[in-house]
Amino acid sequence: MxxxxxxxxxxxxxxxxxxxxxxxxxxxxxxxxxxxxxxxxxxxxxxxxxxxxxxxxxxxxxxxxxxxxxxxxxxxxxxxxxxxxxxxxxxxxxxxxxxxxxxxxxxxxxxxxxxxxxxxxxxxxxxxxxxxxxxxxxxxxxNGLLPLAATDRVFTRAHSFRAFLQKTLPEHLERVPAPDPLAGYELGAAKVPRAVLERWPMARASQLRDPGPLLATLPIDHAPAVVPLRGGEGAGLRRLSAFLDEGLDRYATARNHPDEDAGSGLSPYLHFGQVSVHGILHGLAQREGWTPASLGPPQGGAREGYWGMEPAAEAFLDELVTWREIGLNACAHQPHPERFESLPAWARATMAKHERDPRPYLVDLDALQAARSPDPLWNAAQRQLLVEGRIHNYLRMLWGKKIYEWSASGAEALERMLVLNDRWAVDGRDPNSTSGITWVLGRYDRAWGPERPIFGTLRTMTSESTRRKLRLRAYLERYGADQTVQTRLAL
Ligand SMILES: Cc1cc2nc3c(=O)[nH]c(=O)nc-3n(C[C@H](O)[C@H](O)[C@H](O)COP(=O)(O)OP(=O)(O)OC[C@H]3O[C@@H](n4cnc5c(N)ncnc54)[C@H](O)[C@@H]3O)c2cc1C
The missing domain is CATH 3.40.50.620 (HUPs)
Structure with missing residues (x-):
């Protein structure tokens, strides 16, 4: 399969x-x-x-x-x-x-x-x-615990996808990749014709060790500068063990608070395939003393009680498996999930109905990119994106909702989110980019009442309630200062 x-x-x-x-x-x-x-x-x-x-x-x-x-x-x-x-x-x-x-x-x-x-x-x-x-x-x-070919059905809600996973995952968990596929390799080094290596010179060891000078010679976008987070399988595996040892226990309770920064930070490594979902599950299994035999019966799509692990581990797995793989499912089986027309009909209809509602502000793309919106919390999130190539998970949702509020239409908001996310986020251009961004505009969600200006029945999020509910003082101190970004990125 x-x-x-x-x-x-x-x-x-x-x-x-x-x-x-x-x-x-x-x-x-x-x-x-x-x-x-x-x-x-x-x-x-x-x-x-x-x-x-x-x-x-x-x-x-x-x-x-x-x-x-x-x-x-x-x-x-x-x-x-x-x-x-x-x-x-x-x-x-x-x-x-x-x-x-x-x-x-x-x-x-x-x-x-x-x-x-x-x-x-x-x-x-x-x-x-x-x-x-x-x-x-x-x-x-x-790509996932669920092979892409296991179904060609496109799932529109996490609940039904979770119910499907709960029924079908056990057979796929019996066939996992070997932890080290090269163990005992003795077949020798392949010979490559010199002409090939002369025509297409490979990167030298020194360039791999320190890519800076090589990057400067490439005709690529240099504004999204190298981020402090190191890439590679080694760094990814170190991040995973640090998270399992020190982060997982507080994941369920602290993940939403920007000051806690309690996410695993694994999304860039997952995006580039430097760590795998199977490797992460293996690490979790060792920590929790888990085997596939610990799986509970299907829970009809309910979030808890399926994996047979501690609540924090189950919460983490729901993001890693249900939410990550529903995005893979859309990319594999839905034509153009990144297009506005692919959004649910109710969401497009409510956005169309409210397109002429007066916006408190219309912010142009350059101002958004440079973190110059009227909202300091949003600007802090955008600065984190510019400098670190990531946004705290909860604020990423708020970031998207505000872009919708400040755009002339849903279609314009979609285009802007894709541009900003894919240009600056280290984990961008991913199925999760598409699913996260289209979630802002109603995908995988339902209509919420009462109907409101601009948003209609789309779920709303506001900076005021985010500030009330979450701990983010240190976050604002860290990403609140304007000059850091302007000077570091020369925007
Ligand atoms: C507007 C918007 C844009 C987004 N763009 C991206 C993107 O470009 N790349 C990306 O990987 N994720 C994206 N997401 C989803 C989510 O925000 C990130 O996956 C998460 O913040 C990554 O941090 P983490 O690795 O610490 O996650 P953790 O909380 O530690 O979760 C572990 C893993 O589960 C998956 N996951 C977690 N949350 C989600 C989610 N809501 N949807 C899908 N998968 C999830 C990721 O693979 C993540 O690495 C976006 C969400 C929104 C609302």
């Missing part, structure tokens, strides 16, 4: 290696795709070759995202090098320069294994490779 044959011809008889084209699961542990490539290599007695490319020419290519990926490449180079697996980290110097590299390597491959993903430009890229490579191409789905 996790293997999709993009090109189903048999493996090439005379070949030099098995090629793993690492494009979404950018890690070496708990990866179904790497495991599949290793299994093929073992069966054919051929060395494994790993190509990890990073393109320059996609929308939103920027320093902070590039750095996060390159820091991951540094980890891959160290780990695969130590295991004797040949690894090719390719950072494209200009848009289009990498064209032909995959095909040149595939010419000598028995087959190509890659990551399946419904995210961003990846489906188009995989489909194009399937048309061009002329060899077997397998795309392996390691």
């Amino acid at each position: 996790r293997v999709r044959l993009v090109d189903d011809r048999p493996p090439r008889a005379s070949a030099s290696y098995v090629l793993y084209w690492m494009i979404a699961a950018r890690r070496t542990r708990a990866s179904f795709a790497l495991q599949r490539a290793r299994e093929w290599a073992q069966a054919l007695r051929l060395p494994l070759l790993v190509l990890e490319p990073l393109r320059a020419g996609y929308r939103w290519a920027a320093d902070r995202h590039h750095a996060f990926v390159i820091q991951g490449m540094h980890d891959q180079a160290a780990r695969l090098g130590a295991l004797g697996v040949r690894y090719l980290p390719y950072v494209e110097p200009e848009p289009g320069a990498g064209q032909g590299l995959l095909a040149a390597l595939a010419e000598r491959a028995a087959l190509v294994v890659t990551d399946d993903s419904p995210m961003f430009f990846l489906p188009r890229m995989i489909a194009a490779a399937g048309r061009r490579l002329g060899c077997r191409l397998e795309a392996i789905d390691g």
Whole structure:
């Protein structure tokens, strides 16, 4: 169910290696795709070759995202090098320069294994490779606990998706990826023709260690500067253990308070596949002494009581599995979930009805981007996004609701949220970006009464009630000062 044959011809008889084209699961542990490539290599007695490319020419290519990926490449180079697996980290110097590299390597491959993903430009890229490579191409789905192919139904409410998960997950939890798919690797280092390496030079170890000078030469957006958070599988796994050891216990009670910063902080690592949902579940299971046998009976979509773990762990899993995977479901099975027309009819109707309601302010995109709105709390959240590439989870919802309030229409608000989030958030361009942003405009939600100006029956959120309900004094102190952002980003 996790293997999709993009090109189903048999493996090439005379070949030099098995090629793993690492494009979404950018890690070496708990990866179904790497495991599949290793299994093929073992069966054919051929060395494994790993190509990890990073393109320059996609929308939103920027320093902070590039750095996060390159820091991951540094980890891959160290780990695969130590295991004797040949690894090719390719950072494209200009848009289009990498064209032909995959095909040149595939010419000598028995087959190509890659990551399946419904995210961003990846489906188009995989489909194009399937048309061009002329060899077997397998795309392996390691996105969620639920395989994407387990259903083609599109879920419109978390409750019904949760009910579906509760019934179907047990069989999928029996087939988890090997924690270390490369354990005992002895197939040697693949040989790559010199001409290929001359035409497409790989990133050097020094560039992976310190990507700054390399980033400066790339024709990408330099305004979203590198963030303090380090990328890579190693940093992701350290974040996970710190969260399990020190953060999880207070997750359920403190997560909404900006001053507590009690989220796991794992979303950028999940986005780039540097940690996996299976790896996180494995860590949780060890901590909680949990096995799939601990699962309770389906709870008809109720949030508590299914996993058989402590309440904090169950709350965390509901975000990680229900909410993360409902977004994957939409991206995989709903045409264009990022478009305004894909929103529920009731939400579009209520926004249309209130489109002419006077707004207290209309704020243009440049002012929003520069954190110059009339609302200090919103500005603080936007500054956190500009400087750190993230917004505290609760404030992210408020951030979206205020953008709607300050835009001329729902469609304009959607476009602005996508631009701001995808340009600046390290975890942006994700299925969760689309689901979170469209949630602001009614997806996965219901109509709320009484009907109000501007929002109609969309759920409202206000800065005043947020300030009343949540602890955020330290947050405002930290992100309240204007100059930090203006000088650091030269906006
Ligand atoms: C307007 C808006 C935009 C958003 N944009 C993004 C985005 O670009 N990328 C992104 O990953 N998430 C996005 N989210 C969802 C959510 O805010 C983040 O996933 C979460 O804040 C990440 O912090 P964390 O890793 O500490 O989460 P934790 O609370 O520790 O949760 C663990 C994991 O569960 C998943 N998760 C948590 N909350 C949600 C949620 N509400 N919806 C879907 N999955 C969730 C994430 O993968 C997260 O890493 C957005 C939400 C909104 C309202």
